[in-house]
Amino acid sequence: MKNPVDNYWNLKLGAVKETLESNNFEAFIAQNAKEAKEIAINDIIPKLNIRSVSWGGSISFVSTGLFHELKDNTEIEVLNTFDTSLSNEDMMDLRRRSLLVDLFITGTNALTEAGQLVNLDMIGNRVAAMMWGPKNVIIIVGRNKICNNLEDAMIRVKNYAAPVNTMRLEKKTPCQKSGVCHDCNSPDRICNYWTIIEKSFFKKRIKVILVNEDLGF
Secondary structure, three states, X not given: OOOHHHHHHHHHHHHHHHHHHHOOOEEEEEOOHHHHHHHHHHHHHHHOOOOEEEEOOOHHHHHOOHHHHHOOOOOOEEEOOOOOOOOHHHHHHHHHHHHHOOEEEEEOOEEEOOOOEEEEEOOOHXXXXXXXXXXXEEEEEEHHHEEOOHHXXXXXXXXXXXXXXXXXXXXXXXXXXXXXXXXXXXXXXXXXXXXXXXXXXXXXXXXXXXXXXOOOO
């Protein structure tokens, strides 16, 4: 067989897509980050008639180029929660307002083969919007986020995604230095809110783009 690795991942992503759809998510498969952006821009967003958009912290989202495609859009209201020029108070206000947009875009820390979205947040604005508020949600998921089951997903989040994100954000936590979770009490702790989303309600409100390459942490 030629390209057995490609064949493996095509089968894996196809199976996860079917599982997500059985859980009332709308699911898509992209072969790379660029195609994920094209699916969002050409296949998803035009059907939603959106007037406002925002996003949660996500390296996967930025990696697709979708952030740069949308951030200066003059035809819709853009609530840019990545704007580092804002004060902490203004940023928190923007995150609250983002719960009422027509479209919210983010990533996920892990996705199980049973179709569960598993996340661990510091503030909770990202997972809050995934669950309730915005009319539609797009979640971009690299194949590296797929885990066998819920236990593996939580191990991945706690022992890989969280420490790496503390390093990226330069948080003053023990795991930032050691790479190992210490279940700390640091003021900079980013592990505060676990969420597990098993199904999309309303049906197809949450749209998942599975990407056939590694994206994000």
